[in-house]
Amino acid sequence: MHLPWCVQKCPYCDFNSHGLRGALPEAAYLEALKRDIDAEATRHDGRRIETVFFGGGTPSLFSADGIGRILSWLDAAFGFVGSPEITLEANPGTAEAARFAGFRAAGVNRLSIGVQSFDDHRLAALGRIHSAEDAENAFALARRAGFDNINLDLMFALPGQSVAAALEELQRATALGAEHLSWYQLTLEPNTRFAETPPANLPEADVQATMQFEGAAVLGELGYARYEVSAYARAGRACAHNLNYWRFGDYLGIGAGAHGKRTRSAGVVERRWKHRHPKRYLAAEVQSAEVSEVAADQVPFEFMLNALRLVDGVDVTCFEVETGRRFTAIEDTWSGLVARGLVEPADSGRLRCTELGYRWLNEVVLGFLPG
Numbered sequence: 001m002h003l004p005w006c007v008q009k010c011p012y013c014d015f016n017s018h019g020l021r022g023a024l025p026e027a028a029y030l031e032a033l034k035r036d037i038d039a040e041a042t043r044h045d046g047r048r049i050e051t052v053f054f055g056g057g058t059p060s061l062f063s064a065d066g067i068g069r070i071l072s073w074l075d076a077a078f079g080f081v082g083s084p085e086i087t088l089e090a091n092p093g094t095a096e097a098a099r100f101a102g103f104r105a106a107g108v109n110r111l112s113i114g115v116q117s118f119d120d121h122r123l124a125a126l127g128r129i130h131s132a133e134d135a136e137n138a139f140a141l142a143r144r145a146g147f148d149n150i151n152l153d154l155m156f157a158l159p160g161q162s163v164a165a166a167l168e169e170l171q172r173a174t175a176l177g178a179e180h181l182s183w184y185q186l187t188l189e190p191n192t193r194f195a196e197t198p199p200a201n202l203p204e205a206d207v208q209a210t211m212q213f214e215g216a217a218v219l220g221e222l223g224y225a226r227y228e229v230s231a232y233a234r235a236g237r238a239c240a241h242n243l244n245y246w247r248f249g250d251y252l253g254i255g256a257g258a259h260g261k262r263t264r265s266a267g268v269v270e271r272r273w274k275h276r277h278p279k280r281y282l283a284a285e286v287q288s289a290e291v292s293e294v295a296a297d298q299v300p301f302e303f304m305l306n307a308l309r310l311v312d313g314v315d316v317t318c319f320e321v322e323t324g325r326r327f328t329a330i331e332d333t334w335s336g337l338v339a340r341g342l343v344e345p346a347d348s349g350r351l352r353c354t355e356l357g358y359r360w361l362n363e364v365v366l367g368f369l370p371g
Helices: 026-041 064-077 100-106 120-125 132-144 163-175 205-221 240-246 278-283 296-307 316-323 331-339 355-359 361-366
Strands: 049-056 080-090 110-116 150-156 180-185 225-228 231-233 259-265 268-273 290-293
Touching: 026 064, 026 278, 049 064, 049 240, 064 080, 064 100, 080 100, 080 240, 100 132, 110 132, 132 150, 150 163, 150 205, 163 180, 163 205, 180 205, 205 225, 240 296, 296 316, 296 361, 355 361
Parallel strands: 049 080, 080 110, 110 150, 150 180
Antiparallel strands: 180 231, 225 231, 259 268, 268 290
């Protein structure tokens, strides 16, 4: 569920997000989302919703009433399975944090707070509009609002950052007691301000690698298991929504620029996406989607692109069910990677990287490209 507006665009962000120019058009956007949900409901084949993720932009700019209405529409159109995991991304600014109790009452049960750094100078360099104190206050307010499942987004390899400084920030994040940490490296993505004008004094590659290695060790000692490239969780707190992505499951995309994936039949994968620009999305009387079918010889590559991000990989049966292909279709490629020490033998029934392969994940995944 994509809510695309934020107070201002961060210089490193390549998401479909747009700085507000005037008032948030919440009422009009809710109407557009309702049209989008109704259109998707005509083709869901009786499937029900297991997780919801409100991403952005800054979804916490929306009112608790608006978030509650969206959830009620989803439940009416599709139905929820049991008590679904419902995540909402939030920024630590006071105005958004004050709404946390309302979001919890509306049905949100998992909060993802975009802290990024606990150093005020680095926050300013990242274009963030909150302080480290704001972040800690927002976390405390979320706890008081009843959230017992909170993720913190935290970056490393920031301008001028040493290994010791990165680990200090990590310690500050874990001291709060969050159930989940998304700890990821600052990258200079195309079509961002940082790509056009890179910040000075970025850590060298070997320093970045040391940050990653030592940080993962610290998190492990503190009870956070690494289960994906940049995701660490306490027992039972892995993000169910993201696990579905990485296991090549299907998902709906609702909102401006939202992407969805649907397996029409074994091995036939369809991707759908909505109008990217909010103005065009808002103007559409009927919400339609662009559609493309993943080429048959690309499906194994797309599966591995997601599944091998997981530390424990996936079952061979998951590959066969989700792609509609037998393991024999990739057996030669897998055997070649085993010989190079990049993946483990599939005799155990699982497809996963070795420690070496996990460090060179791009190299492993490229092996499944056709031709």
